[in-house]
Amino acid sequence: EAQVTQNPRYLITVTGKKLTVTCSQNMNHEYMSWYRQDPGLGLRQIYYSMNVEVTDKGDVPEGYKVSRKEKRNFPLILESPSPNQTSLYFCASSFLADRNTEAFFGQGTRLTVV
Amino acid sequence: AQKITQTQPGMFVQEKEAVTLDCTYDTSDQSYGLFWYKQPSSGEMIFLIYQGSYDEQNATEGRYSLNFQKARKSANLVISASQLGDSAMYFCAMRSTFILTGGGNKLTFGTGTQLKVEL
Numbered sequence: 144e145a146q147v148t149q150n151p152r153y154l155i156t157v158t159g160k161k162l163t164v165t166c167s168q169n170m171n172h173e174y175m176s177w178y179r180q181d182p183g184l185g186l187r188q189i190y191y192s193m194n195v196e197v198t199d200k201g202d203v204p205e206g207y208k209v210s211r212k213e214k215r216n217f218p219l220i221l222e223s224p225s226p227n228q229t230s231l232y233f234c235a236s237s238f239l240a241d242r243n244t245e246a247f248f249g250q251g252t253r254l255t256v257v
Numbered sequence: 258a259q260k261i262t263q264t265q266p267g268m269f270v271q272e273k274e275a276v277t278l279d280c281t282y283d284t285s286d287q288s289y290g291l292f293w294y295k296q297p298s299s300g301e302m303i304f305l306i307y308q309g310s311y312d313e314q315n316a317t318e319g320r321y322s323l324n325f326q327k328a329r330k331s332a333n334l335v336i337s338a339s340q341l342g343d344s345a346m347y348f349c350a351m352r353s354t355f356i357l358t359g360g361g362n363k364l365t366f367g368t369g370t371q372l373k374v375e376l
Binding site: 174176178183184185186187188191201231233235237239243244245246247248250251253 | 261290292294300301302304307309348350354362363364366367368369
């Protein structure tokens with residue numbers, strides 16, 4: 144089954160404690176990205192990757208890091224989380240050249256930073 | 258820069274009635290795609306329907322149709338015969354389909370419309 148898998152689904156952590164949210168896709172997509180969803184703001188892109196070892200900032204990259212060492216995986220790293228990073232996070236993937244098709248989203252990760 | 262505007266934070270509709278969710282967009286791109294996603298209370302993002310800027314026909318997928326008015330820059334979602342299971346948040350999004358556009362396949366989202374279907 145074609146899917147994007149994020150883990151964990153729910154996470155409560157304390158300020159400053161480094162965490163990683165994993166994302167893996169099995170569709171051989173070149174393009175992967177992370178979004179955060181906040182009430183009244185919709186989804187905003189944090190970082191994206193157009194292929195292995197190619198990453199770039201989205202609209203709200205501050206406080207986040209990513210890496211793309213393998214095509215299927217695109218982890219999101221919060222080195223020193225703060226309460227303003229409490230949000231719902233989505234990983235998404237799609238074929239880079241085929242922009243007429245939908246992006247596939249992971250199940251979401253609800254992060255609370257206290 | 259691309260911008261999506263959804264002006265209806267919340268909507269109510271009676272079961273079996275049709276409902277239109279509004280979406281207007283702004284872009285300088287000539288080639289672009291418009292998407293609608295559904296987000297139920299469980300949180301996942303479910304793709305509903307796609308419309309390309311050069312598509313001459315309005316897109317339809319089962320009970321979903323997209324009322325695309327290019328000159329008005331609107332891409333409203335129409336749900337016919339609403340069901341209780343349609344209660345969810347709905348997001349309109351767009352993406353440039355010009356391959357050389359910077360930012361790759363970034364989707365720009367609106368703020369969403371919360372739809373509640375009542376008996």
